[in-house]
Amino acid sequence: MSKAYPNIEADDKIVDNLCMQLVINPNQFDVLLLENLYGDIVSDLAAGLVGGLGVVAGANIGENGALFEAVHGSAPDIAGQNKANPLAMLQSAVLMLQHIGEMSAAKRIQDSIVKVLDSGPEHRTRDIGGKGTTSDFTAAMCATLRRGTRAGD
Numbered sequence: 001m002s003k004a005y006p007n008i009e010a011d012d013k014i015v016d017n018l019c020m021q022l023v024i025n026p027n028q029f030d031v032l033l034l035e036n037l038y039g040d041i042v043s044d045l046a047a048g049l050v051g052g053l054g055v056v057a058g059a060n061i062g063e064n065g066a067l068f069e070a071v072h073g074s075a076p077d078i079a080g081q082n083k084a085n086p087l088a089m090l091q092s093a094v095l096m097l098q099h100i101g102e103m104s105a106a107k108r109i110q111d112s113i114v115k116v117l118d119s120g121p122e123h124r125t126r127d128i129g130g131k132g133t134t135s136d137f138t139a140a141m142c143a144t145l146r147r148g149t150r151a152g153d
Contacts, residue, residue, distance in 0.1 A: 015034075015038050015041065015042070018032070018042065019041075019042065019045050022042070022045060022046060022049070023045070023049065026046070026049060043056070043058070043071055044071075047071060047072075051127075051128055052085075052127050052128070053070075053071055053072035053088070054070075054072055054084070054085030054087060054088055054125065054127045054128065055085065055087045055088055055091070055128060056070070056071045056072070056088050056091070057069075057070065057071070057088055057091035057092040057094070057095050058070065058071040058088075058092060059092070059095045059096075059099070061099065066096070066099055068092040068093070068095050068096040068099070069092055070088030070089045070091075070092055071088060072088055082133040082134045082135055083125065083126065083127075083133065083134065084125070084134045085125040085127050085128060085134070085137070086134055086137055086138055086141075087113065087117075087125075087128070087137070090109060090113055090141070091113070093109060094106045094109050094110050094113075097109070108145065108148075109145070112141055112144040112145050113141070115144050116137065116140045116141055116144055119140060122136065123136050123137055123140040124137065125137055
């Protein structure tokens with residue numbers, strides 16, 4: 001496939017070497033094109049580099065459709081315990097809104113996420129160093145969105 005795009009540098013890597021390279025220097029990669037199994041493994045590793053599965057959004061975009069999801073799945077081990085981090089779901093919503101051209105709504109949500117994360121550990125879930133619950137994070141997001149994200153809020 002790379003021959004069809006001579007202006008794009010392409011390289012093959014063995015998956016275990018790729019994982020090591022991602023941990024050592026993730027900035028060397030712009031795009032990774034992987035088949036399903038390797039994509040799942042490498043995306044979990046990459047999630048670990050940025051805070052864990054609770055913070056990573058997923059986007060699968062094709063010619064005739066797109067799917068946006070939190071990459072962590074349903075997290076059945078913590079279901080119903082008010083521990084899940086809603087950040088990955090919100091980040092997925094931001095990606096979806098950007099994809100459909102709703103940039104203003106995407107920016108409002110993204111700015112609110114940043115404000116809530118910066119507001120202190122009481123709103124962040126435990127997986128990202130906080131003391132809060134799913135409900136605490138959600139309530140803080142709703143309050144921030146209701147107030148707006150004007151400078152100085």
